[in-house]
Every structure is written in structure tokens, then in C-alpha cells.
Amino acid sequence: MNTALLNYLKAKASVIFLFSFIIQFPLSAQTLRHQIYGQVTGENDVSLSSVTVQLDTQTITTDKNGFFAFDQIQNGSHLIKLSREGYLPQQMTITTNGTELSRLNFQLKATARQLTEVIVKGYKAINGMGYLNDVHNGVIYAGKKTEVILLDSLDANTAQNNPRQVLGRIPGANYSETEGGGFPSNGIGFRGLNPTQSVETNTRQNGYNVVADIYGYPEAYYLPPLEAVESIEVTRGASSLQFGPQFGGVINYITKQGVKDKPLEINVQETGGSFGLFNAFTSAGGTIGKFNYYGFIQYKNIQGWRPNSEVQQVSGFAGVNYQANAKLKVGLEYSILRNRIHMPGGFDDMQFNFDSRASYRARNWLRSPWNIFAATAEYKFTDHTTLYVKSSVLLSARDLVWRNEDGGPGELDSISPITNNYVNREVQRERFTNWTTEVRLLHTYQLFKQENILAAGIRVFTGKMKRQGGGEGTTGSDFDLTLLDPRYEYDLDFTTLNIAPFLENMFKLNDRFSITPGIRYEYINSSAKGYVTDGNDVLRSDRSKNRYIALFGVGLQYKTTTTTNIYGNISQAYRPVTYDQLTPFATTAVIDPNMKDADGYNADLGWRGSVKNYLNFDISSFLLQYNNRIGIIQKTDAQGNDYAFRTNVANSVHRGLETYLELNISRIFFPGMGFGRISIFNSFSFVDARYTTGEFKDKYVEYAPRTINRAGITYAYKPFSTTFLISNTAKSYGDATNTLNSPDPAVGLIPAYRVLDWSGKLTLYRYNFKFGVNNLADKRYFTIRTNEYPGPGIIPAIGRSFYFGIGAKF
Template identity: 65%
Template structure:
């Protein structure tokens, strides 16, 4: 044998290679998919049989990534040793944004909303009602986190629009649940909790700037088995990642607008070897639509991920919020109708410094099994100095007849410390072509909160939390311990039908220590233990390759929260022995797409809510009214939700060169009524019967513009369905219509954004509150405009 032949034989033995095949969920081969070998910069394209191959691969650990338009990106780890040939094949899942056609020029011709795949980021979504919104596909006022323009596509989404009036973020609620501070909805960022305390104080004060968000994932009430409370499901904000093609990419966005709005956003990210990083900083300030409603806010984030080897990945993230909010106070009905842009308070302030530190570990046991662990530690607070209650919302701050100075303000402080650790294991198993999926995990939570209120503050008008008397009106320490294992499993029955049963076990221990001064000093030293099981089952039937029918029933609960146990005014009372709420959600729907021009989701829902806690108006022995918090009754929420998006140009004029025109309609009908107790037959608070939004978009090359009409029916501020009351926290919330216009222009790496919010200058409100930032009616913002400029380097 010649020397050449011997050398050739040795080369054949020692050459390393990676090869495989790419198919879809139904076993159909995918041609033209991009296959990338990470850390080695090799790329190839699958042939007409879906096959690919990398030859002469140096020994080492790699990530093989497959990218194909219309499908989710897939990654698998592989370790190559000398002389080894690896067979790595992929089954591609249809992408959650498959309805958004990506044009090479950089804009999306269809600005649609998709839904999550059956299994996504270690969570089972098969049979559940989900929505996914891609931020880059929208014309929207992201600088001010305008909820109508961003989350308005989600049917039935109702908002407490109070930005600049005391709440740092706009709250959201679904299906007639309370939208204030998103207390009925589990708010997450990158899969971990960001609310104050998911059990004791589930208000949301921190939200990431939408300029930094890649997508928003929404799961309705069936999320309770995987995530626990609340009845309203989960909203998960997914932060962008650093560019995988550059060591450094910088994005700058500057926005200005009405009422001295200034928003500055800058981000930096990239890939350096096995390290990927992304960070941003946002500064926002505005004088406000009303006097005494100025806001200053700083948000920041830093995240880094390290791919240690083919199996192990580490991540660390840190989020901050620093703000100072001037609260102009609330109105009674008469003064709102007289001048909704006025202010009767000049000395009320709030800030909510927020800190969230999160560690993440992902371990790929095999191509079919993965463990993910996230542990988030939150150390945050909420602080108020205000004088709102004396004399009602229409009365200016009172002046002392002795000192001739304003009376002392009240100081209120909350301090939160909480750790949430969630571990999730996902594994595919089965024989032959049909694979089943198991998702199991556990959540460990410990939170503590110090709540102090009624403190004697200064007589000044600036933001000053100084206490002149160390004895607060109430001083309470709360703790919550939670252990919750959970499991779900997708069982495939043939290629079209799947059934997903699930189970969650909750153990809760709550303690409270401290005192409340309310005419007499009441001390509290108590603890409460409870445990219960939640069950659910979902099913999904594939009707065509792009449509499916889904159904789900899942139990849910909501424990009594810390704020519900604390008086919100000197003339209020709380019922003894408040009970936790429980119930269940049911969904039945049909969703999907038709070719590249129609996207739809039509569904019906049924929500049972037992032991609902609310506020009613009562009268003492002398006939004086007061507010009373108690378990009001059981309620049933039922209705339909529809979403349709239709690209007229693609459907009727394919190949048109005059641009594209599309529209969407998001509609919900909600019948939310009490079915027991004194208020049987009454409408549930904050449950408008219809919410209808219609948006039309025209796109031509690098220019895109959207016009949005939002209509929300009337609702009520309390369970008695009071239309008019001397107490402005009670009464009708009238129906309203809001018009928004937004546009964008992209020129290479530069972009321009501009638009007008509330085009017709509608005067409306969405909130009646019995405490901050009121009490009373808190108006929504009138007409305003914005202009933005951005660049990417």
C-alpha cells in the first residue's frame, strides 16, 4: 500500500464530523434551513431532503443551531472527540411569530400576534390560551409604555391608566378582574417574578422599558398549574439578548413629547466567545398632564450568560428602578366634570426603589431532557408622604389655625425582601414517531414585608419622608413561606390529538406581628398554615397544519394579601377572618392562520371566583357611612374573546407594489356577575361588558403607520353598583373611546417614531381609588404627542 493510501486511510479515521436531518412536527423534511455551528462560525444550508453536514470539525464542545423562517430556533449541544462522527437531527416547532412575515429589508409586512408552542422554555402550553406580541412588529409609543398600543391586541385586556398620577406602571386585568397594579395577574420578566410579593402584596411597581423588550408572552388562567396565583394568568416580559454576530452592538433611542416628556434609552450587548451580554439604561422625566404630576424615573438592567460547555449554561441578571412621582390627587364627580386637568393636592409624593438579582442555571442532560433553575432575590420598597383624606378630594390641603402652616402629612413605608427559586425539568419520552413530554418542578418562596403607616410627617411640600414621631399609626411585619411542587404531561394520542393533565400542591405559612392604632391599639401575633391541591387538564386537536382547537380547565386560588388586612383610612373597617379566594378557569377556542394573510383566535371562557374580597359602603348606628372590606360573594365571569388580523393586500392583491394594508380587531364580551350574597345579580367591579379595539396599518417600504380605535364599556367601582355617591371611591366608571395614531420610519440603522395619543382629547378615567394616588377619581391623560429618534451601531 502506498504512503498516499495510508495517509488517506488515517485521515478518514480521524476526521470529525457532525451531520443530521431537519424535519417539522409532522416528519416533513425542511429544505433551506440555516444550520450554524456555534463558536466555530461554520454555517450550512439543508438540502431538499433536509440533510446537513459539517466536516473536519476540531474536537471540542459545540452548540448546533437551526434557523428557519416560520419555525422556532432550535439548539442542541454536542461534544466532539477525535475521530467521532455525531448524528444530530432536529424536529422544528412552528414559531410563535410564524404569522409575521420577515422581509429582508428589515420590517415586518404583517404586524401580527402569535401564540406559544406546545412546550416553550421548560413550560407546557399545549391546550392553553396564550398570546405572544413581538415589539419590533408594532407601531407604538414604547417610550411611555402605552398599554393600548402594545397589549391592546389581547382580547379583554382592561387597564388602569394612571401613569404620572401615582402608579409607576399601568395595571392590567383580564376577564373582569381588577386591573389596578395588576394585582390579579402574575407579572414576570424573563420567567421570574417582579411584583412586590406574589402572595402578600402582588402589586407591580417595576416594568422593563418596552424599548428593551423583545416579546411579551401572555398565558390566561390555565397558567395557575405552572405558576400559581393569580386568577388572571401570567404576563412575561422577555428582555432582548446581545447580538450573537458582534462583540458590541449599541442601540440608542431618544424621545420627546408633550408636557416636557424626555426619554433617553441606551443599550449595549454582544457575544464574546462563550459569553453573551445585554444591558440597558433608561431615564425618563415629564412635568405631567396635570399640575403636581411630574415624574422622574431611572431603570437599568445588566445580564450575562456563559455557555460553559455543551451541556451547562449559567446566567446572572440585575434589574433596578429608581423613581420619584408627584401625585396630584383625585377628584369627586363634580370636580372631574368641571376640570379634569386640575389638581387639589401639591404635597403628595411616592417612590418605589426596586432591585431584583437573579441567577440562572440550565443543564442539558440529553437532547430530550433539560433542567432549568431560576432564583430571584428581590429587595425593594414603596414610600409615600401625602395628605389626602381630610375633607375629601375636592378640598385643598388644610391650613392650621395655630401655625398658619399646612398640616402635617402622613408617611407610609413598605419594605420587601423575597426569594423565589423555581426548578423545572422537561423531558421528551416515548417510542416511535410520537413523543410525550413531561414537565415537572417545584417553587420555593420566602418573603417578608414591613408595613408602617400613619406616621407624623413634615408640613413641607417637597419629597420628605422624615418622621416627627417614631410611633406609626400601624406597624406590621408579615412573612410568607411557600412550597409548591407541580407536574404536567402531554400525552399524544395519534399525530393530531393530545391530552395534558396537571397537578400542583401548595403549602402556605403566613405570619403577622405588630400593632394597629384605630381608635384603640390592637396588637397582632398570629400565624396561619394551609395547604391544598390544584388540578387541571388540557386538550388540543390539530385541525390543519396551521390551526388547532384547544380546551382547558384549571383550578386557581388567591390568598388574602397583606394590604387587605390593613386599614386604608381612619374611617374604614375590615371583616375578621377573611377567607382565601379559590375557583377555576375554563377555555375553549380555535386558533391559527390561513396562508400568509389571516390570523385568528376565537374562544369562550368561564371563570368561577369564590370568596371574592371587595369593598362595600356600610352605615354605623348614627347613619354615618364607612367603607367595609370583606369576602363579598362568589362571582362568575363568562364570555367570548376574538382576535382577527387580516392582510388585505396579501389576500386580494398579491405582489402589489403600492404597499400593504392590514387591520386587526380585538374584541371581548364579558358577563361578570355576583351569584351569591347581598349583591347577587350585581356586576363585578372593573368588569366592562365589552372591550373592542380596531387597528389599521399601512406599510410602504421603510414607512409604517397605525391608527387605533379603542372602545371600553361602562363598569362600576364597587359591588353595590353605585352610580353616584358622596364617597368618590364609589360610583360609575363611564364608557369611553380613545383614538391613537403612531408611525415609524426606518432608514438603514436609523429609525424615527412619531404619533399622537388620545387624538380626540377624550376626558375619561379608569380608576376610583380609596387610597393613593387619590382618594377618588384618577383621570387618564388627555391628548399628547411624541417624536423619537433611534440608531443602532
């Protein structure tokens, strides 16, 4: 990224905010306002778009997910009316008092059915997490374990995408916190699966893939800034039938949309903090006629907790939706990321224990430019049949120049007294081009006097990846990808073609019980062409392989009350070994050329729901069978030297319990009191993940802490709210041997750790102030040992840091 451009964007964001703050700040005290929002659904909890919602004299329509929102509502009594062709109208009166959010959920009934009463559910939002409706955006979720996080309801450090404060509410979420290594894309894993770069999790934005290659290179480099995210949807392992065969489920970041009731609204947020953090975020959106648009630009600069760990990043997004008529809605989106990351390297155990803030590498750099184009369409043939289409094109890259990893972090990167220069660095470059289209058809039909739902579709993916590595770089310390020898040690071209039809049907046996069987068929063709240098030999490759995989599953759901249900599911999962995984790449590990594909299944059984407006809960157990699991084991060569070996370690079984409880104490014990709102939550998981075959039988799976427990308390009074969070993560291991200490820093114990976070928010009219402390007790810990970048070795998490942000909406 050009330095002048970064400075210009930084200065421009500051000027925009300062100007807007001066001209918009009221000269006199303003009356505190209220916000009302909610969702409208039809029968079977199908989200209803284009519903006319009238609040007094204001009129808006619901978005594609059935959501609506009214801002800056004066306190008092208000009449809300809802109407849509083909449905019975509804209305209700609500009285607002104070600045607390109110959420109103409506369920409209079709006019073809004569009803004696109208069901209206209205309640104030409980801060935290819920779950998806039975049907949502063309996908059946009945019987599946899902979570939805509404970001505006949280006190969280969204400027730094702090995973504990946002995703920490999801039971069992484990993170690879790599920001201390200069690498800001923290990974996530569930149920004892590898969290590194979210390789086991299908990562999406607005329903389409954002990773480089869903099979060949499923790492997540681009994520939307959390300041631009409205909600985060997580579906566990049973997602394999609707989204792909991955073991770890799906995480989907839903970006905000333009406001519905005016042509333009601008939001500005600037955040500063420890270690040179400066984050400038500006968004604009609105509705003009049939067009709704939203866009943002973010500039972030971090000097880093450790030396040589600065990050400069610019990300942006532009999206527009056109509601052509009552049947057709189309949209276009573009996402962009430009960054430059300085990586301070990894530690061995002695180096970490001596000084976890040191850096023994000053010449390691990375950039990952990302471009994503997406087109969407939604066509309603009838009130019972809707077609959804999402098509995306991804153009991205990963460029790396670093001190050769040979010798690991213990090998000093110093100037040679003989040459008076550093050793030459290594240059590696990857290029990714892929195209994905998913078509879904949702159809509701009558069977035995019950409404059943059919969800069918197909995904077509084609991807190309060019991998070049081992090139001889310069002896300098700056970001320089210059090659001194034009020939790389390896130069490979990979292609992937995937065609996957899928089908699920929700059969309602009665008003309470449903069963949803499903099938997915995967065709995968992968190829590899190019060469790899092995010593003095050049090995050429020209291979191709076809796979044909059928996956089956079934989900069950029983509604115990109108707001609670028991759910269960079982579905098969699959993870192919692609040729690029067989190619040594930026790693100190030796690769087994005979690795096999992994397969297995996921199963859940749980009870979830809410009790009135003060309790939200989800209690479940799970079982994950993972055959031919790929991992790292420690071996010894003929000379007696230890080395890491990546191979099919063995089969593993992951069993566990996940619970989420959120309780609004003030609504239970002090209803109607005016001293504020107090709520507490607890997110807990127990995972027993062990190998069940081979030489490591009964050993713990790597990166699988047995317990992860997070507890928080939130206090809110009118425009002020604050949250205190305690996160406890048990120990885990870096390899399948469960080695405690090793000369290889990629192998060994990952000790248990406890982290404290505190955050707060104050909203005054159209202005907000956000503040907090991450890692309050300055705990020195790490979550990952890696045999590749940003290491190799131990990557420490950052210590105590402060932040303060100020924002305005106009």
C-alpha cells in the same frame, strides 16, 4: 433620586446620541437592507438552542428560545443552512426584496428517525400577535390560551409604555391608567378581574417574579421599559398549575439579548413629547466567545398632564449568559429602578366634571426603589431531558408621604388661618425582601409510538415585609419622610413561606390530539407580628397560619391543520387572604377582619392559528368561577354617613367571548404589488361578570366592562409604517352595589369611553424616527376609582399628547 445625578444622566444620554448620530450618518445614500429572523424547533415544537445558522458567509447560533436574526442583509438571493448534532441538517434559498422583515421558521428532525421529506415553514411576519409553542422554556403550553406580542413588529409609543398600543391587541385586557395621577405603573386585568396594579396577574420578567410579594403584596411597581423588551408572553387562567394559583394568569416581559454576530452593538433612542416628556434610552449588547450580554439604562422625566404630577425615573438592566458547552448554559441578571413621583390626588365626580386637569393636592409623594438579582441555569442531560433553574432575590421598598386621606378629595388641603400652616402629612414606609427559586425538569419519552412530554418542578418562596404607617409627617410640600413623632400608628412584620411542587404530562394520543393533565400542591405559611393603634388602644398581633391546597387541571389540543388547532382547558385557582390585607393601609375603606380565602377555577375553549401568510386568528370562550371574591361595598354608619367596606362580597361567575383577527389585505387581494402593505386587526371581548350569591346577586362585578373592542389598521411601504387604533371600552362600576352616584368618590359609575391613537415609524439605514399622537380626540375619561393612593377618588387618564423620537444603532 439626587437632582444633580438625574440632570447628569439626562445630559449624558443627549451627548451620546448626538455624537453617535453625527459620526454615523452616511455621507451618501445607502442601499436599503433587509432583516431575516426566525425560530428553530425540534419535534413537538420544542425550542432548539445552539443551532448553527449560516447565511451565506455569516454564521450565528440560536438563543435559548431557538431564535436567530440577521440584520442589514442586502437584497438578492441567499442560501441558509442549519445544523446541530443529533439532527438532520437543512438548507433553503430565500430571495429578499425591499426592507420588509422576513421570518423563517424551521423544524429539525432527529437523525435517529428516517424521514422522506423536510418540513420548512417560511413566511413574512404579520404585524401583531401569535401564540406560544406546545412546549417553551421547560413549560407545557399545549391546550392553554396564550398570546405572544413581538414589539419590534408594532408601531407603538414604547417610550411611555402606552398599554393600548402594545397590550391592547390582547382581547379583554383592561387597564387602570394612572399616569394622569402621576403614577406611571399602569395596571392590567383580564376577564373582569381587578386591573389595579395588576394584583390579579402574575407579573414576570424573563420568567421570574418582579412583584414585591407574590402573596402578601402582589402589586407591580417595576416593569422593564418597553424599548428593552423583545416580546411579551401572556398565559390566561390555566397558568395556575405551572406558575401559581392566581386567577388572572401570567404576563411575562422578555428583555432583548445581545446580538449574536458581533461583539458590540449600541442602540440609542431619545423621545420628547407633550407635558415635559423626555425619555433617553441607551442599550449595549453583543457576543464575545461563549458570552452573550445585554444592558440598558433609561432616564425618564415627565412634568405631567396635571399640576403636581411630575415623575423622575431611572431604570437599568445588566444581563450576561455563558454557554459553557453544548449541555450547560448559565446566566446572571440585575434590574434596578429609582424614581420620585408627585401625585396630584383624586377627584370626586363634581371636581372631575368641572376640570379634569386640576389638582387639589400639592404635597403627595411616592418613591419605590427596586432591586432584582436573578441567576438562571439550563442543563441538558440528554436530547430528551433538560433541567431549568431560575432563582431571584428582590429587595424593594415603597415610601409615601401625603395629605391624610380623611375626608377624601373633597377635604381641602389648605393653610389653616389659625396655625398659618398646612396640616401634618402622613408617612408610610414598606420594605420587601424575598427569595424565589423555581426548578423545572422537562423530559420527552416514547409511549405507544408517540412522543410524550413530562414537565415537573417546584417553587420555593420566602418573603418578608415590614409595614409602618400613620406616622406624623411635616407640614411642608416637598418630598420629606421626616417623622415628628418616631412612633407609627402601626408597625407590622409579615412573613410568607411557600413551597409548591407541580407536575404536568402531555400525552400524545396520535399526531393530532394531545391531553395534558396536571396537579399543583401549595403549602403556605404566613405570619404577622407587631401592633396597630385603634384610637387610644394599642392592639398587638402575633399570629401564624398554615394552608395546604391541591390544584388540579387538564388541557386538550387537537391540530386541525399544520398551522391551526382547537384547544381547551380547565384548572383550579386560589387566592389566600394574607394578614397584611387585614391591616388598614393608605385607604379610606373599613376592612373586614373576617375575610376568607378565595377559590374557583378557569376554563377555556377556542380555535386559533394562521392561514398562509395573511390571516392570524384566535376565537375562544371562557368561564371563570370566583368564590369569596374580595371587593368594596357601600355601607352607612350609625350617624348616617356612607363609607366603603372591603370584604368578601360574594361568589361571582365570569363568562365571555374573546376574538383576535389579523388580516393582511394586500397579500390577499394585491399579491406582488409594489404600493405597500395594508393590514387590519380586531381585538374583541365580551364579559358577563356577575355576582351569583348574597345580597348583590345578579349585580355586575366591579371593573368588569362588558365589551372591550380595539381595531387598528397598519400601512407600511418599505422603510415607513403607520398604525391607527380605535379603542372602545364599555362602562363598569367601582363597587359591588353598582352605585351610579355617591358622596364617596371611590364608589360610582366608570363611564364608557373611546380613545383614538395614531403612531408611525420611519427607518433609514441604521436610524429610526418614531412619532404619534395618543388620545387623538382629547377624550376626558377615567378608568379607576380608588380609596387609596394615588387618590383617593377618581384618577383621570391623560388627554391628547404628542411624541417624537429619534434613534440610531451602531
